[in-house]
Amino acid sequence: MIEAACAKLGRQINVMEVCGTHTVAIFRSGIKSILPEGLKLLSGPGCPVCVTDQSYIDTVLQLAGRDDCIIATYGDMIRVPGKGGSLETKQSKAGVKVVLSSEDALQLARDNPEKKIVFVAVGFETTTPATAVAVMEAAEQGIDNFYILSSHKLVVPAMRALLSAKNNNIDAFLCPGHVSVITGYGVFREIVDDFKRPCVVAGFEAMQIIEGLAEICRQLVAGRPELKSMYSAVVTEQGNTAAQGIVAKCFEPADGYWRGLGKIEKSTLRLREKYSKFDAFKQFNITETPGKEATGCRCGEVLCGLIDPPQCGLFATSCTPDDPVGACMVSTEGACSAWFKYGRKEKREQ
Amino acid sequence: MCLAIPARIIELDKDVAVVDAMGNRFKAKTTLLPEAEVGSLVLIHAGFAISLVDEEDAKKTWDLFREISEFDDTPNKISG
Numbered sequence: 001m002i003e004a005a006c007a008k009l010g011r012q013i014n015v016m017e018v019c020g021t022h023t024v025a026i027f028r029s030g031i032k033s034i035l036p037e038g039l040k041l042l043s044g045p046g047c048p049v050c051v052t053d054q055s056y057i058d059t060v061l062q063l064a065g066r067d068d069c070i071i072a073t074y075g076d077m078i079r080v081p082g083k084g085g086s087l088e089t090k091q092s093k094a095g096v097k098v099v100l101s102s103e104d105a106l107q108l109a110r111d112n113p114e115k116k117i118v119f120v121a122v123g124f125e126t127t128t129p130a131t132a133v134a135v136m137e138a139a140e141q142g143i144d145n146f147y148i149l150s151s152h153k154l155v156v157p158a159m160r161a162l163l164s165a166k167n168n169n170i171d172a173f174l175c176p177g178h179v180s181v182i183t184g185y186g187v188f189r190e191i192v193d194d195f196k197r198p199c200v201v202a203g204f205e206a207m208q209i210i211e212g213l214a215e216i217c218r219q220l221v222a223g224r225p226e227l228k229s230m231y232s233a234v235v236t237e238q239g240n241t242a243a244q245g246i247v248a249k250c251f252e253p254a255d256g257y258w259r260g261l262g263k264i265e266k267s268t269l270r271l272r273e274k275y276s277k278f279d280a281f282k283q284f285n286i287t288e289t290p291g292k293e294a295t296g297c298r299c300g301e302v303l304c305g306l307i308d309p310p311q312c313g314l315f316a317t318s319c320t321p322d323d324p325v326g327a328c329m330v331s332t333e334g335a336c337s338a339w340f341k342y343g344r345k346e347k348r349e350q
Numbered sequence: 351m352c353l354a355i356p357a358r359i360i361e362l363d364k365d366v367a368v369v370d371a372m373g374n375r376f377k378a379k380t381t382l383l384p385e386a387e388v389g390s391l392v393l394i395h396a397g398f399a400i401s402l403v404d405e406e407d408a409k410k411t412w413d414l415f416r417e418i419s420e421f422d423d424t425p426n427k428i429s430g
């Protein structure tokens with residue numbers, strides 16, 4: 001099906017996945033090697049660590065340097081390099097704690113009343129509800145040493161930004177499965193309607209991904225872009241409405257900076273005024289400015305699907321998973337890390 | 351990382367659950383999934399149950415999770 005479709009279309013088809021787990025699953029399963037030449041998979045801005053702007057990383061590092069603060073972060077973030085090191089190098093000072101959930105961060109606040117606990121709130125729609133629950137609990141229980149530094153991101157505005165760029169080369173999206181669990185696959189309808197690109201939600205197992213790609217090819221050949229979920233075991237059109245409700249109570253969309261994509265309108269979630277006493281940006285007087293990437297790092301172009309990681313001059317030379325220069329090499333789900341570990345045989349110069 | 355792990359609810363007290371995933375037991379909250387009950391198979395992400403899941407999909411995701419855990423050597427890749 002996929003081969004026939006490529007032959008019929010007679011041009012290269014570019015399908016972008018916007019989910020770090022898809023990126024890893026695609027490399028791990030070797031799907032790329034069995035796809036016809038004419039079908040190219042691009043890794044988009046789907047890894048939360050990768051898309052977090054450099055200025056946010058520097059802000060976290062700055063707060064980690066304060067004696068009155070403890071930084072509570074998911075493990076993925078601690079190795080991202082920034083000004084003066086990474087959270088890992090600051091961890092020895094006991095000012096940085098790795099947590100498995102927002103609940104653990106809240107517990108740190110209860111256990112350390114003399115310290116200010118700053119929760120590094122990154123992640124897409126899948127993760128935001130957990131942060132929202134912690135904020136509500138902190139409010140109910142009157143906990144006043146708990147702060148959220150929210151860089152929670154929305155996937156759809158990023159997809160819109162990518163498609164609005166003049167040099168975009170994206171024919172279709174393989175939409176993220178676990179984001180859709182929360183949002184419902186209905187959120188992607190505007191991409192199909194406004195940009196006429198197929199949007200197909202798929203699971204993470206090799207067969208599910210291939211079925212998703214076949215569905216995309218079918219739509220492209222038919223010339224009729226559609227919204228479709230192939231992940232009916234857990235994804236519904238409406239999603240988890242209880243989670244959406246709690247997020248809407250705590251957060252509102254605001255303009256935000258993304259690594260590589262720059263400023264995107266209404267793409268980041270900020271705490272509502274009602275919860276501003278938990279807002280680290282407000283309480284520590286932090287203003288967000290766009291960050292600068294390390295010299296030579298081309299994460300931005302990687303995240304937009306404009307280049308494959310091996311086209312970056314630092315790839316596998318001065319930038320490796322053990323000694324990363326950019327965020328896309330730090331995170332397991334980053335495209336550079338996945339290429340390094342699995343994709344080097346597939347190196348394709350362009 | 352947006353991966354959610356399937357797990358079965360073993361105990362449930364209000365919205366605090368003990369769940370089992372691939373033989374590992376840990377605590378999770380069901381605040382976001384009020385319909386969850388003891389015995390339910392649920393997806394857990396960042397300490398919260400986010401949806402019900404069927405047996406077949408749970409098995410597929412467990413397999414994937416084993417592979418990714420091998421792939422990754424950094425601890426607790428949960429965010430996202």
Ligand code: SF4
Nearest residue numbers: 298299312319326336
């Ligand atoms: S290989 Fe390293 S330096 Fe190059 S784009 Fe990727 S993360 Fe940045």
